[in-house]
Structures are given as structure tokens and as C-alpha cells.
Amino acid sequence: MHYISITGFAPHSFWRLPGFFWHAGASMRQAQAADGNLMAGARRINGIFHTVSLWRSRDAMLDYLTSGAHRKAMAAFPSIGSGYGFGFEGDEVPDWADVHRLWQDEGSRRQKNRQAAA
Numbered sequence: 001m002h003y004i005s006i007t008g009f010a011p012h013s014f015w016r017l018p019g020f021f022w023h024a025g026a027s028m029r030q031a032q033a034a035d036g037n038l039m040a041g042a043r044r045i046n047g048i049f050h051t052v053s054l055w056r057s058r059d060a061m062l063d064y065l066t067s068g069a070h071r072k073a074m075a076a077f078p079s080i081g082s083g084y085g086f087g088f089e090g091d092e093v094p095d096w097a098d099v100h101r102l103w104q105d106e107g108s109r110r111q112k113n114r115q116a117a118a
Contacts, residue, residue, distance in 0.1 A: 001089045001090065001091060002038065002054055002055060002056060002057075002089070002090065002091055003054075003055040003056075003057055003058040003061050003088075003089055003090075004052065004053070004055075004086055004087060004089070004101055005052070005053045005055065005061050005085060005086075005092050005107075006050065006051070006052050006085065006086060006087070006093070006094075006099055006103055007022060007050065007083060007084070007085035007086075008017075008026075008048045008049070008050050008083050008085075008100075008103040008107075009048065009049045009050075009077070009081055009082070009083030010047060010048055010054055010081050010082060010083060011049075011058065011080055011081035012081045012082070013044070013078065015026055015080075016060055016080045016081055019076065019079075019080045020049070020077075020080050020081060023069070023072065023073035023076055023077065023080070024042065024051075024073070026069035026072075026073070027069045027070045027073045028040060028042055028051070029067050029069070030035065030064065030067075030069045030070055030112050031051075031053055032071070034060070034063070035059060035060060035063070036055050036059075036060025036061070036063070036064075037054070037055055037056075037060070037064065038054040038055065038056060039052075039053060039093060040052070040053040040054075041053075043099075045096060045097075045099070045100040046100065048100065048103070049060040049083075050058075050096070050099050050100060050103060051091055052094065052096075052099050054093050054102040055112070057078075058089075059086065061107060062089065063089075063109070069104045072105040084106070084107070084110070086103075086106045093107040
């Protein structure tokens, strides 16, 4: 089993795109070169900027997540836009249509959990 990570992000406005692309590009280059990364890609779907990556393990993904360009991006992103990521174990990277659907399903699940906690 491998670890699959999916993210989705929407910049607050057109004016936030340069900062988004700066951080996203550096983070993608870091991911593609990271130890334990087997695949990383990005695509815009329905106005949402998505990434999907395949890792040897969750620990390898967490090492990437908390270091270098990605760590700087996470610190900057609240001022640039909003989004979330999640991961799961699996061996096949979902196609892009499934990436977007899975991301929406995760958002619905999170919203229901927030409502239940309120």
C-alpha cells in the first residue's frame, strides 16, 4: 500500500494568483524531488487548483509536508486563499475527475462534522 494525498485550493481573488503560483510551483518542485514521492501532479478543475501525489508512505508525505517550500506555502496560504488536503492508503492514483469528486466528498464530510460539533 502507498499513501495518496489530494489537495484543493481557491485563491481569494485574481490579485492573489501570483503569490499562489509562486508557492505552488516551489511546493510542486519540492514534492517531485522528495524522497518517497512516486508521482505528483496538479490541475485546475471547476476553479479549484488541485494536486494529487503518490507516496511510498504517510511518513514520507509528512516529511515533505512539514519542510522546505511546502512549509512556507502553508504559512502563507491563509492570506492567499482557502482549501484543504487529505490522504488515504491505496495503490492507484485516482483520475482527475475522481480527484475533484473525492475532494468535494471530503469537504461535505468536514462540513457535517463541524455542524454536528456545534
